[in-house]
Amino acid sequence: MNIGKTLFGAALLLLTASPAMAAEKVYVYNWTEYIPQAVIDDFTKETGIEVVYTTYDSNETMYAKVKLAQQEGYDVVVPSTYFVSKMSREGLLQGLDHSQLPNARGLDAKMLDKPFDRGNVYSVPFMWGSTGIGVNAKEIDPATVTSWKDLWNPAYKGKVLLQDDLREVFHMALKLQGRSSNTTDPKEIEAAYGLLKELMPNVLLFNSDSPRLPYLAGEVSIGMIWNGEAWMAAEENEDIRYIYPKEGANLWVDSFVIPKSARNVKNGHAFINYMLKAEVAAQCVAQNGYATTVLAALPLLDEKVRTSPTIFPPPETVAAGEFQLDVGDALATYQRYWELLRAGN
Amino acid sequence: MESKTRPAVIGLVALWLVVFGVLPILLLLGASVLTQDPAHFVRLPLSLDAYRQLLEPAYLQVMLRSLKLALITVALCLLVGYPFAWFTARLPAGWKTTILVLLMIPFWTNSLVRTYAIRTLLGTQGLLNKALLALGVIDAPLQLIYTDLAVVLGLFYLMLPFMILPLYANLDKFDYRLVEAGRDLGAGFARIFVKIVWPLSLPGVFAGCILVFVPTMGLFYVATLLGGARQLLVGNLIQQQFLNARNWPAGSATSVVLILLMALMLAAYRLLLRRAATARGPQ
Numbered sequence: 011m012n013i014g015k016t017l018f019g020a021a022l023l024l025l026t027a028s029p030a031m032a033a034e035k036v037y038v039y040n041w042t043e044y045i046p047q048a049v050i051d052d053f054t055k056e057t058g059i060e061v062v063y064t065t066y067d068s069n070e071t072m073y074a075k076v077k078l079a080q081q082e083g084y085d086v087v088v089p090s091t092y093f094v095s096k097m098s099r100e101g102l103l104q105g106l107d108h109s110q111l112p113n114a115r116g117l118d119a120k121m122l123d124k125p126f127d128r129g130n131v132y133s134v135p136f137m138w139g140s141t142g143i144g145v146n147a148k149e150i151d152p153a154t155v156t157s158w159k160d161l162w163n164p165a166y167k168g169k170v171l172l173q174d175d176l177r178e179v180f181h182m183a184l185k186l187q188g189r190s191s192n193t194t195d196p197k198e199i200e201a202a203y204g205l206l207k208e209l210m211p212n213v214l215l216f217n218s219d220s221p222r223l224p225y226l227a228g229e230v231s232i233g234m235i236w237n238g239e240a241w242m243a244a245e246e247n248e249d250i251r252y253i254y255p256k257e258g259a260n261l262w263v264d265s266f267v268i269p270k271s272a273r274n275v276k277n278g279h280a281f282i283n284y285m286l287k288a289e290v291a292a293q294c295v296a297q298n299g300y301a302t303t304v305l306a307a308l309p310l311l312d313e314k315v316r317t318s319p320t321i322f323p324p325p326e327t328v329a330a331g332e333f334q335l336d337v338g339d340a341l342a343t344y345q346r347y348w349e350l351l352r353a354g355n
Numbered sequence: 356m357e358s359k360t361r362p363a364v365i366g367l368v369a370l371w372l373v374v375f376g377v378l379p380i381l382l383l384l385g386a387s388v389l390t391q392d393p394a395h396f397v398r399l400p401l402s403l404d405a406y407r408q409l410l411e412p413a414y415l416q417v418m419l420r421s422l423k424l425a426l427i428t429v430a431l432c433l434l435v436g437y438p439f440a441w442f443t444a445r446l447p448a449g450w451k452t453t454i455l456v457l458l459m460i461p462f463w464t465n466s467l468v469r470t471y472a473i474r475t476l477l478g479t480q481g482l483l484n485k486a487l488l489a490l491g492v493i494d495a496p497l498q499l500i501y502t503d504l505a506v507v508l509g510l511f512y513l514m515l516p517f518m519i520l521p522l523y524a525n526l527d528k529f530d531y532r533l534v535e536a537g538r539d540l541g542a543g544f545a546r547i548f549v550k551i552v553w554p555l556s557l558p559g560v561f562a563g564c565i566l567v568f569v570p571t572m573g574l575f576y577v578a579t580l581l582g583g584a585r586q587l588l589v590g591n592l593i594q595q596q597f598l599n600a601r602n603w604p605a606g607s608a609t610s611v612v613l614i615l616l617m618a619l620m621l622a623a624y625r626l627l628l629r630r631a632a633t634a635r636g637p638q
Contacts, residue, residue, distance in 0.1 A: 074597075227479060228480045342602065349595070
């Protein structure tokens with residue numbers, strides 16, 4: 011009896027002691043090609059916290075993984091725009107402790123308090139960017155391309171690249187018809203489908219992995235592209251230009267969140283706080299060509315990076331663009347027309 | 356000793372099959388008859404909506420397109436694989452091994468990597484276009500990549516060994532004296548092939564066709580990488596329904612239909628084998 015009690019006590023002690031004895035870890039689940047490896051190494055050097063780093067290539071994949079991992083989940087995840095509201099509404103996220111995030115003070119106010127997370131209870135924005143038009147200036151005069159409508163030009167039959175993302179593709183058509191790209195009205199979605207059907211003969215391929223590669227390989231000269239991809243492409247071939255369409259680009263922000271199922275909440279905060287350091291944020295901008303929310307990072311950037319309109323668009327361009335919001339059940343309607351679009355012809 | 360290890364091995368294999376084969380299929384079946392739920396993937400009540408949805412023209416079109424591509428691939432593989440297997444089987448033993456090893460070597464590389472390799476061949480600035488331009492055969496690069504032709508070529512390249520190997524296994528056992536007998540009796544080349552070689556090789560032909568057809572329906576990344584993802588195939592559709600639309604019932608139903616299609620073909624294969632066996636048997 012006595013021995014049993016002692017053993018039980020020892021087991022209990024061991025159990026409670028083991029987390030403290032284990033090396034400090036933080037499980038980070040992030041977009042591919044997003045944070046330079048050097049940054050992660052520096053974080054471990056500075057804090058002694060080991061980073062277990064895994065990546066995804068779409069919000070949908072990330073969402074499914076976080077949703078299914080109710081226990082033993084990730085400590086930091088980086089959903090885009092409306093996925094924050096979707097995940098918080100479904101109780102997948104926990105409120106952030108802003109006292110542990112001193113570097114989050116002084117972030118770009120343009121990107122704070124957005125409809126998908128009022129008051130930034132669950133998320134801090136990290137990088138933001140847009141989807142616009144990419145053009146190879148050697149083949150097509152960039153001055154002739156100003157609107158999403160230009161992709162419909164019959165001269166570009168079988169030449170256009172589209173993102174493999176239904177919300178992004180419908181954004182173009184909805185904007186051209188003067189609608190919100192977040193509409194849930196089935197009639198408006200159907201009308202947009204009608205317009206996109208006319209675009210299909212012009213489409214050569216759908217690509218959302220690395221849209222810059224077909225531009226660099228000379229396979230396409232016009233199409234949709236993310237501004238960061240256009241920036242990276244231009245580093246290799248300066249003929250590749252980025253154009254903000256006059257109807258408005260599609261805007262997105264990637265934010266740090268901590269899922270409810272996180273194991274190392276404190277380390278998660280430490281990681282987020284580290285990423286918001288001015289030098290670290292500057293390093294990320296220089297590699298990826300996306301704009302940072304960390305205003306203190308701007309003076310640290312090269313002149314060329316800081317003044318690039320591809321990375322940092324003028325305020326009126328941002329105002330003309332539209333952020334994606336959750337469309338709820340209307341997603342099924344979008345998906346239906348998306349499949350029709352690609353089943354036909 | 357023997358009596359103890361045998362049930363253990365069988366049990367282990369059975370357990371493996373149940374956990375990784377039967378259970379997932381049961382889950383798939385279960386999910387396919389539930390209702391879609393945006394927050395929890397699936398929920399009650401039971402419903403056949405997912406299957407009803409598959410009857411819509413758009414889905415039928417995707418299914419037909421996938422079938423068409425798969426059948427073209429099978430036909431091409433058979434057309435090239437049959438003579439290849441025949442002549443390999445007629446070679447001296449040492450040569451046979453060499454040729455089969457050469458055939459297998461590409462398998463040591465992941466098929467995704469090999470698909471990327473085809474891209475560098477067919478690309479606008481790929482090796483083929485550069486060579487043709489340099490030779491002056493063409494003035495402007497040909498649009499080879501992101502076409503149906505590229506998809507079929509890719510599938511054909513990836514699947515050809517799956518056709519050759521079962522055909523070779525069959526034709527290697529072929530008794531060549533039958534051809535000599537036919538010739539003695541005055542049959543021409545075509546007649547010998549149609550009346551003797553082809554009927555005897557049917558089991559190999561069917562096995563090869565099924566081995567090529569079944570994976571071809573699911574190789575969605577070939578259509579994405581070489582075809583530009585412009586048109587959906589069944590594999591793409593399943594992936595999109597699970598990930599993007601989060602419509603697990605629809606994704607599951609599509610998979611179930613695909614599995615049924617395969618099962619049907621395997622059943623037909625068995626039937627044909629049995630018929631071939633009885634036809635040859637007593638006479």
